[in-house]
Amino acid sequence: MTLQLTLSQLMNGLQLGVLLFLLAAGLTLVFGIMSFVNLAHGSLYMLGAYFGAAAFAKTESFLLALLAAVVGAGIVGLLLDRFALTKLYTRDHLDQVLATFGLILFFNELIRIIWGPGSIFMQVPDSLSQTVEIFGFSYPSYRFAIIGVGLLVALGLYLLIQKTRVGMLIRAGATHPHMVASLGVNIKWLNTLVFALGAALAGLAGVMAGPIVSVQPGMGEPVLILTLVVIIIGGLGSIRGAFFAALIVGVVDTLGRAFMPTIMRGIFERNTADAAGPAIASMLIYLLMALVLAFKPQGLFPTSAGATR
């Protein structure tokens, strides 16, 4: 019984982890390669969810919803990069934080004007609305699908970065941008590509989360905080770091929430435990982040780019 519960909680942690990875991958790439802090990454996640929900309402097809979210968020990312953010790449990080925070407010208000303040409808596709029996417990098949898609994207990113010419340029651009540019590569174009790719991944995370969470204005902020924790633990700019850190954060957060209240009840009386358990559980990932920062200030998988800048 307890074993099954632990296993199902591990699955939940894994699922949260891969969702965080989709967000963290884009954010950490943009930071690692352009040294750009993009707080509006959560807004791209929100836009993905809204684009997906709108497409789903029109077509009733989840595949089209996925496509709309990924392409839509990617295009918004591309436009953002070309028209709003290019000038900020060479500016101070504080300016970037300020400007992208403004973008958060802008996108939240825009969404509210178009879709209204309430949450909108988005459901799991019929083919994934059941539960699956594994190891004697039932688990929602949709969450399995999230895990599957997340792992596929991780594999795809690995192949793209490590095995292709574009990936080689991205890696080179991260460490020696001027050298890459002087060799005749359009580094601006490369940056735009990376930014749009990150935006598309955020959009994918948004549409995948849409059927699970409430699709409403401001939905990107809570998840952005977790994502920032992930890229700090993983090491700024490191995709590999983002992957492992996302899984660690997902599992620690989930297991903490699941078992901390019970553990606390063994130590304190019921009332104290009920108050302290959830509070401590929600602090765990920040404690983890503090520990990582204390012993490995560059994160678990530092990149040379993140280290030198």
Place this chain on the structure above:
Amino acid sequence: MKRTLIAAALALSLSAVASAQLKIGFVGELSGPQAPLGQDQYDALMLLIEQNGGKLGGVPVQVIKEDSQLKPDVANQVVDKLLDKDKVQIITGITFSNIMMAVHKKITDKGVFLIGSNAGPSPVAGAQCSPYFFSTSWQNDNQAEVVGKFASDKGYKNVIAMAPNYQAGKDFIAGFKRTYKGGTIIDEIYTPLNQQDFSAELAQVASKKPDALYVFYPGGLGVNFVKQFQQAGLNKSITVMSASTVDGTTLPALREAALGWLSGTFWGPDFPNDANQKFVAAFEKKYNRIPSQYAAQSYDAAQLLDSAIRKVGGKVENKKAFHAALKAADFKSIRGNFKFNANQFPIQDMYVFDVAKDSKGRVSLRTVSKPLTNHQDSYVGQCNMKPI
């Protein structure tokens, strides 16, 4: 100095122009994630005023709308403006309890009437009660108490209670415990207020196999919770009783995912009485959506004002008479039974609803039973109402 005088003269002349109208302040959450609640309150108020040709009680009214943004400091500012600049005699609305606590004393101390159409925190019903405050909704605990009574009536033996870890969450579980007899609460689960994913808790609930689950997850949290509960396949195996979780503002985002959920409150759109049928039809026609309970509460606040202003012939500055007229509650509430208790909160019947498809095939709330008749809150004894 000269400029100030001119400004003062201008302001005076402006207020002279406007004095033909009775000014009413509306304060509610009109932006941010909780805006659907405030919007329904505002829309229902304006619906009745429009039906009456811009009047309440035969007097032309001007509604001054203010957004409190779910921030007590902002609420204080907008209330100051309504009291000092607009000089309103009546304020209605107020969506959240923390906003109510921030402005209740300020408004009632000034001798301005406050008709609350949502939040009903316990201090306002008890020790801090004021003759200038009336509620057309409920005391916060009521919606939990009716669910507790329902669970007792059904004979559920093992119940798990879940809520976000903040004051209202604890109040809603305390209210449930007050009326739940004959069984045990085998677990109470409190989740952080900003937690969006409940997979860990749902796995725990599933493993404990309770007879029923009691939850309080308002607004967007409720949308998350209901969806995830349904996806975990638990709708089939566990009965869910809820308070403030599935309502007219969240059902459009939930639809079939919430089918079968139970919810305790005072009013549902399917109530057969004439006044209600008329209200629901008019609201749907004008705003193209099913009214929520927040709209219903505010519509009754508007009806209450309508009846009382008519009784005093528009002379709301005669506070004693206006107070008596409000206290009489001489209007046809769309909920049916309605009268004011000593603390000026309603004495009313409390119902349990389930989520089902209505006659037009839309997902809505359907009346199941009436566990509590002429129910009053448990704080009225602490209220020592002063004469006006």
